[in-house]
Amino acid sequence: MLTIVGPGRIGRALARLAADQEVEACLLGRGEPMEDGAGPIVVCTRADDVAAVIDACPRPDDLVFVQNGALLPWLRERGLAEATQGQLWFAVPGIDASPQAGAESVLVGRHAPGLAYLLGRAGLPARVLPGFEALPNEVATKLLWLSVFGVLGDLHQETVLASVARRDDVTALVAELVPVCAAALGATLDVDATVARLCAYSIAVGSWRAGMKEWRWRDGWLQAAALRHALATPLHDAGCVRLAAPCSTPAL
Ligand SMILES: NC(=O)c1ccc[n+]([C@@H]2O[C@H](COP(=O)([O-])OP(=O)(O)OC[C@H]3O[C@@H](n4cnc5c(N)ncnc54)[C@H](OP(=O)(O)O)[C@@H]3O)[C@@H](O)[C@H]2O)c1
Structure with a gap:
């Protein structure tokens, strides 16, 4: 049986697609x-609520984490480095909205094949990663999409499709954040290939309005990691400062 914890946008979407495929599921x-x-x-909770779910879980080996953001180091600290994890490259903009396919989702761990099959049959392409060593690049790529398009979306009050037109800004932000992901996550990303992948996803889910959210797990995590590794991220810092308290920092 499939158990889904968190009856929000993702949780309800998964429950619906399980029902469509006659997979027994329980939404909690x-x-x-x-x-x-x-x-x-x-x-399927927000990142801040994950700890409570882990604490209440009678069988942690069966947990599957699909949160956006840099949960990976924290999951390692909790002894859950090899729990099933996924990065979902589709968007569910509202409760009971249909998932909008964007790019291929990726999953790794014991429950990855079954969940990739479930998503694929629902028209949401998904693949199983060859091993956990491939995960840091995937976590970093989604984190960069959330952060770069979140900052640009909030600064310019625009959709992700509109932000794609700011290709120079996207590239500059990715270029300064890739070393942070390398130092803190062990990700090995090529800047140009990453920009191309992020922009392709933004085009696919064009009407999505990204914004800075879940500070501790996304932009705040990137800022703290940059500080820890003595890496300069002036554009990202300027975007964060302007959004927190508008001031005269250079425009992005
Ligand atoms: N939406 C997307 O398009 C999308 C895409 C990819 C990945 N994700 C990731 O998927 C996760 C869920 O996102 P979402 O958009 O579905 O969030 P959401 O709409 O805010 O839903 C989260 C749900 O979790 C519930 N919840 C919180 N703590 C719980 C607990 N201890 N037990 C059971 N339920 C609990 C919340 O209930 P309350 O209402 O009571 O707080 C809410 O119903 C996030 O980490 C997000 O980053 C989302």
Whole structure:
């Protein structure tokens, strides 16, 4: 049985596509207990709520994490480095909205094949990574998309499709954040290939309005990691400062 924790946008979308495929699934809200037994437990809460789900879980080996942001180091600290993890490259803009396919999602871990199959049959392409060593690049790529298009979206109050036209800004932000992801996550990303991948996704989910969210796991995590590794990220810093408290920092 498929257990889904968190009846929000992603959780409800997964529950719907399981029902469409006649896969037995159970969608749990706050305070509803997870059952012993077998099968994946897909955690579809925001990153800040993940710790509570882990603490309440009777079988942590079955947990599946699909959160955006840099959870990977934190999951390692919690002893969950080899739990099933995924980076979802589709967008669910609202409760009960249809998922908008954007790019191929990636999953790794014991429940990855089953979940990739479920997504694929629903028209959301997904593949299984060859091993956990491939995960840092995938986490870093999605993190860069969230951060770069989030900062640009908030600064210019525009959709991700509109931000694609600011290719120089996208490239400059990616170029200064790639070394941070290398130092802090061990990711080995090529700047031009990453820019191309991020822009292709933004074109695919064009009407999405990205913004700075979940500070601790995204832009705040990047800022702290840059500081820790003595890496300069002036454009990203300027964007964050302007959004937190408008001032006279250079425009992006
Ligand atoms: N939406 C997307 O397009 C998208 C795409 C890729 C990845 N993601 C990732 O997927 C995750 C979920 O995103 P979302 O957009 O679905 O968020 P969301 O709409 O905010 O839904 C989160 C849900 O989790 C529930 N929840 C929180 N703590 C819980 C707990 N302890 N037990 C059970 N339920 C709990 C929340 O309930 P309350 O309402 O009571 O807080 C809410 O219903 C995020 O980490 C996000 O980064 C989202």
